[in-house]
Amino acid sequence: MNATVIAFLVLYYVVVLGIGFWAMRQGASEDLEGFLLGGRDVGPLVTALTLQSTSMSGYMFLGAGSLAYTTGYWSLWFAAGDIGGGVLNLSVIGRRMRKLSQVMGSLTAIEYLEGRYPSSATRLIAASLSVFLLAFYVLAQFIAGGKGMALVTGLDYSWALLIALSIIIIYTFLGGYLAVAYTDFFQSLVMIVGVVWILAAALAHVGGFTAANHALAAIDPTILSIWGRGLGFEGQWGVVAGAVLVFSAGYMGWPHVVTRHMAMRRPATARLAGAYATGWNLLFVSSPYLVGILAILILPSLDDPELALIEVARTLLPPAATGIVMAAIMAAIMSTADSLLLQTGSIASRDLYERFINPKASERQMVLVSRLLILAIGVIGYFVALVEPPAVAFVVIFATSVLGSAFAPAFVCAVWWKKANTPGAIASMVAGAVTSVAWELAGLATATTLAPVTAGLAASTLAIVVVSLATQNMSPVPKHILGAMEETARVGPIPEEMPAMFDFTLRPEAEEIESMIREGKK
C-alpha cells in the first residue's frame, strides 16, 4: 500500500463529498423536481460534462483497456462512435426533449415516455426494463471500483469493494441530481487529467506513436489492423456497425443519459453543450484504448487485461501521479454509478411506486423510496460483485446494447415522428430488448456477424414504424400530444397554458370523465 496514492485518493473523496454537501445546502432535495432534475437549471458546460462523465464509466479504464490489449486497433471502432455520441444525442433529441418534457411536466425519462405514448403499459414496461438494466449496469461499476481500489491500495477486494460502494451511495443520497451533476463536472476534469497523463507517459516510454506502431507490427502486424488481432473480425461489418452504434445512436436510448436533456436550463443549452461534449470526447475517448494497445509493449504478459491501464500507471508514473490516475478511475466509476443509482431510484419511486402502488405518495415518501432502493441495490450489488463478478466490459456492452435497442427509436420518434403511437412504442421497446438479449444469449453474433445492438436497433426501429402505421386508426396519437409536438418543433417560448394539458395528477380523473362521456353517447 503506497501512502502517497492513498493520500490522493482520500483527498479526491473529500472534495467529491464536499461538493455533494454543498449541493445539498443549495436545497437540491427540497422537492422532487429539485432532487431529480436539479430544478431544470443546469448550464451547458455542466450538462456536457455530466453527460459525458456519466456515459464514460469504469468501462473506459478497465473494459476499454482490456478490449484494446486483446484485440488491438479494432477496439477503436467503439471510440469512433463514442466521440460523437454526445453531440449526436444533443443535436437530435436534446432541445426537443427538454421542451417536450417541460410541456408534459415529466420528471423522469420513463414518465416522459408515458406522457408521449399514453398508457400505463408504456410506463410499466419501460420502468421495469430500466430498473433491471440500470441495476445490472451499476454492478459493473461496483466491480470496477472494488478491483481498482484493491490493486492500488493493497486492501482485500471485499474491503475495497465495500469502501468504493459506500462512498458512491453516500454522496448519491446527499443532494440528488444537482450533487450528481456537479460532482460529475469535477470528476470529468479529473478523468481527463488522469487519462492524458497515462497516455503521455506510455507514449514517452515506448519512444512515440510511430515507434510504438512499428514495434507492435514486429510482434504481430494484425494488431494494427481494423479487423482485430489475428483478423478475427475480418469482413464482419455487422459487428463493426454494432461497435460504432452502441455508444453513438444507442446512447440516445439510455434513460440515465437522456435525463440530462430534461435538466438543461434552456432548450438552447443543447447547442453549447454539444460543442463541449465533442471537445471533451476528443481528448478523452480514444486515450484508454491507445493505452491498452501500448500496454502490449509495456506489459506483454498481463494476467488480467482489465487491469492494463492501472498496471501501466503503476509501472510508469510516480506515486503522486498514480494517485491522480487512480482518482480518475474512481471518478469514471463513481460518476456513472451515482447517475445510474439516482435514475434507478427515481424510476422506482416515481414510475412504479407512485404510479402503481401509492398514487397519493408525498414527495418526501417518494424521495425515501428512491433512497431505500438505492440502498437495496448497493447491498445486493455488493454480494453479487463479491461472489461471482462478471467481466466489466461484458456487463457494460450488454446492458448498454439492450438499453439502446429498447429505447433509442422510442425517444427519437417521440420528438420527430407524429405518427409514432403507443402500440408502436411498446412494440419497439419489447422487440429491441428481446432481440438484443436473445442475440447475445443464443450466440447469434458469431453466426450472423451482426452485433446484438445492430440486430436490436433494427428490430425496434422496424417495430415502431410498422406497428405505428398499422394501428393509426385504432390508436391515433391524441390531439394534445400532436399540439405539444408542434410546439416542441417551433423555436420560441412555451405558451403558459400548454403544460396544464398534461397534468399527471388530473389524468385518472380526466380519463374517467372521458369514458363516462363515451358511455353516455352510446
Add this chain to the structure above:
Amino acid sequence: MFGLPLSTFLLVFGFPLFWILYTIGFLLLSRSWERDGEER
C-alpha cells in the same frame, strides 16, 4: 502514416475529424435555437 495501415489511420483520425465537422455544422444550423429564450 505513423506506421499504421491507411484503413487504421482513417479509423483513428478520420472519425474524430468527421465528428468535429458534424459539431461545427450543428452549431451553425442551430443558431436560431437561441430564440427559445428563458421560459421560466
